[in-house]
């Protein structure tokens with residue numbers, strides 16, 4: 001019986017990822033999906049990219065869903081390319097740390113990061129995987145492969161899929177830190193239109209993933225010293241969850 005694995009935010013926590021992969025022991029034909037944010041915050045972002053790319057190079061069926069941190073690295077790389085011509089400094093926030101990680105990646109690692117998709121449909125589980133979530137204002141999802149071909153304005157709407165936390169009364173994403181007391185978290189208003197959503201992005205420093213009727217939050221804040229978590233989906237039955245305790249706390253959370 002083939003299983004599908006969905007792994008929460010790794011954020012450079014390579015030791016915990018190795019332990020988790022050992023527990024999951026995916027067969028090559030089983031689908032291993034990372035819900036984004038492989039990189040930043042933790043101790044070895046480049047090592048995590050190399051490890052995950054290596055799995056795929058060795059035949060593992062594997063999908064990387066784009067997190068806001070992969071998106072930030074992609075922005076950084078784009079600016080680096082134009083910077084070579086203009087000599088301007090790289091405007092992406094945290095450019096120094098991004099540069100340090102980028103310098104440890106080879107061309108194949110970067111090519112792997114650029115295969116990241118905005119979301120992954122899991123029709124056999126009536127589910128999708130996104131990094132952040134699905135705001136009510138998004139009522140249609142194109143084929144993930146078609147996203148890059150959309151006009152810019154249309155395309156940028158789907159940036160919400162890796163960014164969203166709270167939404168406003170119009171169903172649109174509210175920027176981090178701008179949410180008011182009446183702006184719900186997106187899972188509280190998501191109606192299941194795309195099936196069950198497995199997501200990361202929002203660190204729940206809890207023992208178990210955060211489950212609502214139509215969504216499951218898999219980021220248990222490993223880089224903040226809590227846990228790395230994966231969902232194990234099978235064609236029948238309820239999902240199971242595998243967690244690995246963080247060896248230590250590697251980063252301070254954005255709310256501290």
Ligand SMILES: [Mn+2]
Pocket residue numbers: 009011037067200201202219
């Ligand atoms: Mn994250």
